[in-house]
Amino acid sequence: MTKLEEKLQQIKKEERVGLMTHVVIGYPTLEETISIAKTMAENGVDIIELQIPFSDPLADGPTIMHACEKSLENGTKVKDAFIIMRQLTSQIPTPLLFMAYYNTVFKYGVEKFCKNAQAAGASGLIVPDMPIDEESEEHFLFFCRKYDLHNIQVISPASTEDRLKKNAEVASGFVYCTARQGITGAKDQLDQNITTYIEKVKSFFSVPVAIGFGISKRQHIQALKPHADIAVIGSAIINIINKSNESDTKQKIKQFLLELKS
Amino acid sequence: MKGHFGKYGGRYVPEMLIPALEELDQAYAVAKKDKQFRKEFTDLLRNFSGRPTPLVFAKNLTQKLGGAKIYLKNEGLNHTGAHKITHCIGQALIAKRIGKTRLIAETGAGQHGVATATVAAKFGFSCTVYMGEVDIARQRPNVFLMEQLGAKVVPVPFGSKTLKDAVNAAIKDWIENVKDTHYVLGSVVGPHPFPTMNRDFQSIIGKEIRKQLKEAEGILPDYVIACVGGGSNAMGAFTDFIKESSVHLIGVEAGGRGKKIGQHAVRFPSGSVGVVEGYKSYFLQDSDGQLQKTHSISAGLDYPGIGPELSFLHDNNRVKFVSITDQEALEAVKTLSELEGIIPALESAHAVAHAIKIAPKLSKSKTIVVNLSGRGDKDIFILTKAFKDKKFYEFMKNLVEEGI
Numbered sequence: 001m002t003k004l005e006e007k008l009q010q011i012k013k014e015e016r017v018g019l020m021t022h023v024v025i026g027y028p029t030l031e032e033t034i035s036i037a038k039t040m041a042e043n044g045v046d047i048i049e050l051q052i053p054f055s056d057p058l059a060d061g062p063t064i065m066h067a068c069e070k071s072l073e074n075g076t077k078v079k080d081a082f083i084i085m086r087q088l089t090s091q092i093p094t095p096l097l098f099m100a101y102y103n104t105v106f107k108y109g110v111e112k113f114c115k116n117a118q119a120a121g122a123s124g125l126i127v128p129d130m131p132i133d134e135e136s137e138e139h140f141l142f143f144c145r146k147y148d149l150h151n152i153q154v155i156s157p158a159s160t161e162d163r164l165k166k167n168a169e170v171a172s173g174f175v176y177c178t179a180r181q182g183i184t185g186a187k188d189q190l191d192q193n194i195t196t197y198i199e200k201v202k203s204f205f206s207v208p209v210a211i212g213f214g215i216s217k218r219q220h221i222q223a224l225k226p227h228a229d230i231a232v233i234g235s236a237i238i239n240i241i242n243k244s245n246e247s248d249t250k251q252k253i254k255q256f257l258l259e260l261k262s
Numbered sequence: 263m264k265g266h267f268g269k270y271g272g273r274y275v276p277e278m279l280i281p282a283l284e285e286l287d288q289a290y291a292v293a294k295k296d297k298q299f300r301k302e303f304t305d306l307l308r309n310f311s312g313r314p315t316p317l318v319f320a321k322n323l324t325q326k327l328g329g330a331k332i333y334l335k336n337e338g339l340n341h342t343g344a345h346k347i348t349h350c351i352g353q354a355l356i357a358k359r360i361g362k363t364r365l366i367a368e369t370g371a372g373q374h375g376v377a378t379a380t381v382a383a384k385f386g387f388s389c390t391v392y393m394g395e396v397d398i399a400r401q402r403p404n405v406f407l408m409e410q411l412g413a414k415v416v417p418v419p420f421g422s423k424t425l426k427d428a429v430n431a432a433i434k435d436w437i438e439n440v441k442d443t444h445y446v447l448g449s450v451v452g453p454h455p456f457p458t459m460n461r462d463f464q465s466i467i468g469k470e471i472r473k474q475l476k477e478a479e480g481i482l483p484d485y486v487i488a489c490v491g492g493g494s495n496a497m498g499a500f501t502d503f504i505k506e507s508s509v510h511l512i513g514v515e516a517g518g519r520g521k522k523i524g525q526h527a528v529r530f531p532s533g534s535v536g537v538v539e540g541y542k543s544y545f546l547q548d549s550d551g552q553l554q555k556t557h558s559i560s561a562g563l564d565y566p567g568i569g570p571e572l573s574f575l576h577d578n579n580r581v582k583f584v585s586i587t588d589q590e591a592l593e594a595v596k597t598l599s600e601l602e603g604i605i606p607a608l609e610s611a612h613a614v615a616h617a618i619k620i621a622p623k624l625s626k627s628k629t630i631v632v633n634l635s636g637r638g639d640k641d642i643f644i645l646t647k648a649f650k651d652k653k654f655y656e657f658m659k660n661l662v663e664e665g666i
């Protein structure tokens with residue numbers, strides 16, 4: 001069993017909604033990425049996705065887009081992502097995933113990317129713009145398998161049954177469902193039909209279900225219980241980082257996480 | 263899978279957009295075979311846009327250069343001033359068939375935005391156009407026109423604040439509003455089916471060139487030259503001739519101010535293969551795959567990607583690519599205006615400039631067709647500045663002093 005699978009099993013056993021959080025590598029700085037991720041790990045976060053900044057992030061709203069832009073301005077390189085991954089996996093037990101846009105993986109070389117991600121200790125990859133239809137061209141899933149990386153498939157409320165079925169066939173680790181048809185960004189309210197949607201997804205997928213996009217509050221997570229296995233918090237934490245300064249970022253994130261779980 | 267040109271093209275988008283692209287793909291496949299659709303499309307091209315556009319012999323320019331005969335395919339005489347209206351009409355008809363009520367678009371020069379706003383007005387869609395802040399600053403007249411046509415123009419403050427960022431913003435809008443919205447992508451780029459669909463719509467350009475040149479000279483052209491931003495006017499002009507091995511096809515890219523990164527938009531040979539904005543093609547990017555800044559005096563060519571089919575044709579050596587600098591394009595605007603009475607769009611002037619370069623080296627028995635993708639009215643502020651027109655500057659100063 002992989003580190004991620006063990007964690008997912010533990011969450012199931014404890015009958016709770018697991019928590020996955022998100023950081024943009026190099027935002028605000030590479031050093032702070034490390035300390036932010038550690039703070040997350042120390043405060044009950046189950047899984048962390050490390051987003052490799054990209055110049056043209058198609059699925060991201062203003063908050064994450066801005067963080068990517070700043071990170072790139074700071075000079076963050078793809079090679080830094082592997083360094084950060086390695087440092088973190090040697091310091092915290094939390095399963096870590098890379099979130100990247102496909103051009104980052106493609107340009108690096110799909111096999112080399114997967115191989116180095118495994119070597120750095122990554123548990124899996126989330127690459128939202130690498131659809132299953134292009135597998136015969138890209139061999140992305142093939143190399144994820146070869147290097148023991150979970151390929152986290154991303155689906156949305158607009159996904160048809162046909163698409164759900166096709167994604168379920170290749171799903172590994174868990175499936176990432178966007179809570180709404182949209183881009184990333186913290187929202188006040190969850191979609192009312194969210195539980196119906198989760199149940200529909202569950203009828204297709206045998207892997208655990210994560211819900212992300214727009215989740216920012218304790219009530220949101222409560223509402224997902226007992227339907228979803230994992231809640232994903234992305235933009236909400238970046239918003240906190242934006243509102244704090246270097247000295248109190250860790251404290252504010254800690255406070256936010258504790259409130260989420262209270 | 264459909265939508266590949268060799269290894270290029272494809273549909274590299276988040277799962278969220280796949281249903282919409284599948285719907286569009288199917289609707290287009292059905293429409294393409296539907297007589298009623300073709301009739302309606304052809305009728306609008308003729309009666310709304312003014313097709314066929316003329317193919318005019320550039321007699322004075324030819325004489326002056328003393329080499330190959332130059333013909334101009336004047337797409338600038340289309341309604342709204344460029345070839346862009348053609349794929350907008352086509353897409354609006356498709357959007358109507360699939361019950362969408364809102365059109366969105368990206369725009370660089372503003373030509374595609376104006377064309378989209380125009381068809382939105384004509385067919386009763388609401389309309390939002392995304393435009394980079396840099397482009398808004400240099401193409402304000404088109405912003406005004408779009409607004410007159412009832413469109414909402416949304417400035418894009420991200421990235422390089424130009425065309426590629428407007429594409430990103432439009433895709434995001436589409437993701438959020440896919441139920442009622444059709445994204446009128448403005449070139450032969452993006453995920454399948456856009457490159458194929460827009461090429462098919464635009465291919466009327468080449469078909470007309472073939473027919474018109476046959477009538478005028480009884481021959482096929484030896485050269486077809488077109489400027490290449492994303493590649494819609496070029497694919498439009500080239501497609502009918504791809505199978506004719508005697509016809510040289512030349513794509514002209516924006517050489518900008520120089521060879522340094524950020525100073526031009528020359529994908530060949532500076533670019534490398536990548537997957538961005540939903541398609542695989544050549545992009546101007548760094549070794550990490552981050553898109554690089556580009557520059558061109560013509561907003562429509564100021565884009566780091568290129569249509570996937572053009573990448574395929576490039577690798578096959580079927581289309582040759584060259585570049586023309588800002589300065590050469592400006593000179594071509596002057597030359598064509600003075601000699602032929604046609605003020606070309608700055609984008610199109612790149613194609614003209616290349617014809618001016620090669621015509622004298624070719625024998626008089628050869629024929630060049632230059633695709634004039636648009637007319638130059640929209641560039642008046644850029645041109646007056648570039649040509650240091652003091653009187654125009656005073657005119658603007660007076661206008662500003664008068665106030666609103």
Ligand SMILES: Cc1ncc(COP(=O)(O)O)c(C=O)c1O
Nearest residue numbers: 373491492493494495562635636
């Ligand atoms: C007049 C004109 N020509 C050319 C272009 C470039 O686009 P494409 O390469 O798709 O023809 C534009 C784009 O805005 C344009 O307005």
